Structure formats: C-alpha cells, structure tokens
Amino acid sequence: MIRVWRVAVFLAALAPLLWWSWHVAMAAAGPEPGRYLLLNLGQGGLILLLLTLSLTPLTRLTRWKGFSVIRRQLGLWTCSYGVLHLSCYLLFILGLDWSALGADLSRRPYIIVGALALIILITLAITSNRFAMKRLGRRWKSLHRFVYVALALVLLHFLWIVRADLTQWSGYALAGGALMLLRLPPAARALSRLGRRISTPRKGSGHLES
Amino acid sequence: DTHWQAITPENPELDKVAPFRDATHYNNFYEFGSDKSDPAEHAGQLVTEPWSIKVDGEAGKPGQYSVPELLSSDRLEERIYRLRCVEAWSMVIPWLGVPLADVIKRLEPTGNAKYVRFETLERPAQMPGQRSRFGLIDWPYQEGLRLDEAMNPLAFLAVGMYGRVLPNQNGAPIRLVVPWKYGFKSIKSIVRISLVEDQPETSWHQLAPNEYGFYANVNPSVDHPRWSQATERRLPNSLFHPNVIDTRMFNGYGEQVAYLYRDMDLGKYY
Numbered sequence: 001m002i003r004v005w006r007v008a009v010f011l012a013a014l015a016p017l018l019w020w021s022w023h024v025a026m027a028a029a030g031p032e033p034g035r036y037l038l039l040n041l042g043q044g045g046l047i048l049l050l051l052t053l054s055l056t057p058l059t060r061l062t063r064w065k066g067f068s069v070i071r072r073q074l075g076l077w078t079c080s081y082g083v084l085h086l087s088c089y090l091l092f093i094l095g096l097d098w099s100a101l102g103a104d105l106s107r108r109p110y111i112i113v114g115a116l117a118l119i120i121l122i123t124l125a126i127t128s129n130r131f132a133m134k135r136l137g138r139r140w141k142s143l144h145r146f147v148y149v150a151l152a153l154v155l156l157h158f159l160w161i162v163r164a165d166l167t168q169w170s171g172y173a174l175a176g177g178a179l180m181l182l183r184l185p186p187a188a189r190a191l192s193r194l195g196r197r198i199s200t201p202r203k204g205s206g207h208l209e210s
Numbered sequence: 211d212t213h214w215q216a217i218t219p220e221n222p223e224l225d226k227v228a229p230f231r232d233a234t235h236y237n238n239f240y241e242f243g244s245d246k247s248d249p250a251e252h253a254g255q256l257v258t259e260p261w262s263i264k265v266d267g268e269a270g271k272p273g274q275y276s277v278p279e280l281l282s283s284d285r286l287e288e289r290i291y292r293l294r295c296v297e298a299w300s301m302v303i304p305w306l307g308v309p310l311a312d313v314i315k316r317l318e319p320t321g322n323a324k325y326v327r328f329e330t331l332e333r334p335a336q337m338p339g340q341r342s343r344f345g346l347i348d349w350p351y352q353e354g355l356r357l358d359e360a361m362n363p364l365a366f367l368a369v370g371m372y373g374r375v376l377p378n379q380n381g382a383p384i385r386l387v388v389p390w391k392y393g394f395k396s397i398k399s400i401v402r403i404s405l406v407e408d409q410p411e412t413s414w415h416q417l418a419p420n421e422y423g424f425y426a427n428v429n430p431s432v433d434h435p436r437w438s439q440a441t442e443r444r445l446p447n448s449l450f451h452p453n454v455i456d457t458r459m460f461n462g463y464g465e466q467v468a469y470l471y472r473d474m475d476l477g478k479y480y
C-alpha cells in the first residue's frame with residue numbers, strides 16, 4: 001500500500017513540472033516563459049512545503065503511519081522545486097550575470113531571505129537519509145525543526161515581492177500559521193485524542209499499515 | 211499634408227514591435243486583478259460606451275467631455291514607443307492617438323496651472339481588482355505630470371494600438387503614454403483630468419513612497435529598493451534568449467526630455 005502511495009506522490013509532484021514545460025514548449029506560457037516557470041516553481045515549492053508540514057498533524061489525526069513515510073519524499077520534492085526556482089532566477093531573470101547576483105545578494109532582503117530558506121531546505125535534504133539520521137542522533141530532530149524557520153523565510157520572501165494585493169499571500173500565510181498552531185503541545189495532544197476517538201470504533205475495518 | 215517620418219530603429223534586432231497578443235495579454239491593470247493575465251481575462255466586463263471625462267481645476271474650459279470631444283478634430287498619429295515597466299521588463303508598442311499637449315492647450319490652462327492630475331475609473335462592479343479585500347491601492351488610481359512634462363511632444367494620449375481601437379485591458383477608451391517614465395505613470399481608462407497648482411498625490415507613491423516617486427523617470431542608476439533597474443528583459447523573450455539588456459536613461463528618450471530635469475537631483479526626485 002505504501003509503495004502505491006509513494007508512486008502516486010512521485011507522479012503528482014512530477015505532473016506540474018511536465019504541465020508547465022508543455023506550456024512553455026507550446027508557446028502558451030506568455031511573452032516571458034522564464035518568469036512563468038520561476039513563479040510557478042516558487043509557488044509550487046511553497047505548496048509542497050505546506051503539504052509536507054501537514055503530514056505530522058495528519059498522522060496524529062488519522063494514526064496512519066504511512067504519512068511519515070511520504071514526508072521525506074515530499075520534503076525532497078520541496079527542495080527540488082526550490083532549486084529549480086533558483087535556477088530559473090539565475091538563468092532567466094539575471095541572464096547568468098554573476099555580478100548582478102552579487103549585487104542582489106548584498107542589497108536585496110527578499111533575495112537574501114529566499115537564499116537562506118533554500119540553504120536550509122538543501123541542508124535538510126542532504127541530511128534526510130538514514131545514514132545522516134544515525135550520525136546526527138538526537139541532534140537530527142533539532143536540525144530538522146529548522147523547516148519551520150524555512151517556512152517563515154519563504155513566506156517573508158513572498159510577502160516582499162507582493163506589490164499591490166495580498167489576497168494570495170494571506171491564504172498561504174493562514175495555512176502556514178494553522179499548521180504551526182497545530183504543533184503547539186496542547187493542540188497536538190487534542191489532535192491525537194481526536195484521532196484515537198475516530199479510529200477506535202473502526203478497529204475491525206482494517207488499518208493501512210502494511 | 212506631407213508630414214511623415216519613417217522610423218529606422220537604432221537596434222532593429224531588439225526594437226521589434228511586440229506581438230499584439232503579448233501586448234494585450236501581459237498587463238498590469240490592478241483594477242482587474244494583480245496577475246499579468248487578469249486584465250485580459252476580466253476587462254471584457256468593462257463598459258466603455260458612453261464615457262465621460264471630467265475636466266476641472268485651473269482650466270479655462272472645464273466640463274464633461276466625451277472622448278471625441280476631448281480629441282476634437284485632431285488626426286490620430288501612430289507612435290511606436292518602448293514601454294519600460296518598473297518591474298524591469300519592456301515591450302515595443304505602436305500606439306494610436308494624439309499629443310497630450312494639443313489636448314491640454316485646448317483646455318486653456320490658467321497661469322496657476324503647474325501640474326496635470328489624472329484619474330482612472332472607479333467601478334468595482336466591473337473591476338474585480340477594486341473589490342479585493344487585501345488590495346493595497348486606494349482607489350481610484352491617480353497619476354500626475356508636471357505641466358511642462360505634459361506639454362513635451364512625446365507625451366501622448368492613446369485611443370488605439372496596433373492600428374485598432376484600444377482593448378479594455380490596455381486602458382480603453384483613452385489612456386496616457388509617457389515613454390520616458392516607468393509604465394505605471396501611463397494611467398489607463400481616464401475619467402478625470404485636473405489642472406492643478408500643487409503637485410498631486412499619485413497612487414504608487416501613496417502606497418510605498420520609498421519605492422515610487424512622483425517623477426518615476428526610467429533611470430538605470432536609481433534602483434528600486436527591491437530590485438535593480440540597471441537592466442531589463444525585452445519581451446517577448448524565450449528560455450534560450452532571456453533578452454536581458456541594459457536600461458537606458460529616460461528609456462532612451464534623453465535627447466527629447468533631459469532638459470526638463472536639468473537642475474534636478476534625480477536620485478532625490480526619483
């Protein structure tokens with residue numbers, strides 16, 4: 001069952017990339033295809049990050065262990081989208097002008113904040129394997145809590161690009177805030193209690209841990 | 211009369227007129243939404259007939275004008291201008307319209323008139339962006355020029371583009387085009403022109419005074435606080451040719467307009 005989920009997550013995360021590439025190839029992405037990819041990858045990365053962070057509360061609620069297995073996979077996809085987003089910025093916005101990158105990194109807060117978020121995501125991706133988990137031991141958990149910092153930085157990065165309308169940003173910020181609140185100990189305990197209450201009556205109907 | 215001048219672009223490879231579809235489907239017109247595709251998607255709802263433009267302030271001929279009345283018997287001219295957006299992209303667009311100076315002259319500015327203030331339509335029922343709860347712009351959108359800027363021969367009132375009537379998303383039925391300033395100065399769907407004594411407040415300046423000044427002249431040496439203005443992406447571009455080019459002072463129209471700012475510190479009056 002978990003294998004099916006893994007394949008499904010893989011296909012679901014890959015599909016937008018193929019869809020956007022198809023649009024660009026068909027010249028249906030507007031007059032600035034590089035920016036089209038840049039914005040979609042950025043937004044897609046944020047959505048993946050929020051989905052990744054929703055798995056722990058979901059595990060508490062549904063008591064299905066499978067969620068924690070696809071968590072690493074979604075986290076890696078989040079990082080991949082972030083790296084592709086950066087590549088688009090370097091290639092299509094800066095036109096590979098490295099001095100412009102230096103200027104941006106030294107002067108522009110939203111670029112600095114975005115870069116910091118990506119450094120965190122890459123660090124977490126590199127240390128997401130079993131070997132690193134073993135090596136880091138108890139420190140692994142505290143290191144991977146930095147994903148919360150990454151979320152805050154990504155939201156700030158997004159906020160600083162907005163020019164005139166905060167509707168979309170507010171939606172993501174609200175979702176991010178809710179996911180953080182659900183991690184507060186009282187909320188987490190309440191969620192687990194709720195999960196037990198939901199799952200106990202259905203005990204006979206078969207769980208998905210296979 | 212034989213009043214024509216053929217154009218030889220300085221850089222024929224780069225100064226190519228943008229395809230009509232790009233110029234009409236990649237727009238900033240926040241009244242219809244903040245996405246570049248929103249104006250093309252939603253501007254069809256806007257009713258532009260009848261249309262009335264209120265002229266007031268220090269004008270000898272105030273009143274309500276229809277577009278034909280405002281343009282009088284002026285002949286339409288075609289002007290092919292570079293349009294440089296403050297977001298660091300640009301397009302070359304052929305406009306159809308009349309010099310702003312001709313219109314202002316007919317409105318007979320009094321001796322007290324020092325600035326021209328423009329206002330865009332406010333009609334939330336047909337403009338979804340104005341209904342947004344998280345919008346930051348204080349409607350109606352307003353812009354302004356110094357009177358001598360408005361009288362410069364390059365300042366233009368457009369009623370068409372690409373040889374046809376102006377599409378709604380591009381500012382129908384009548385809009386301003388000021389090619390040496392960032393695009394947001396070129397206010398769309400004008401309903402009010404006021405000749406005033408004091409420098410008018412402008413929408414983007416009101417929203418973020420440290421990012422957008424009253425003058426908003428294209429200037430590669432004064433960066434937007436959040437991004438560089440030294441270069442721009444000439445659109446349409448492609449993945450293999452991002453078309454990142456150097457931005458020119460006054461968008462390349464310095465010869466025609468630099469005199470307006472002779473004694474001004476353009477770092478301070480950005």
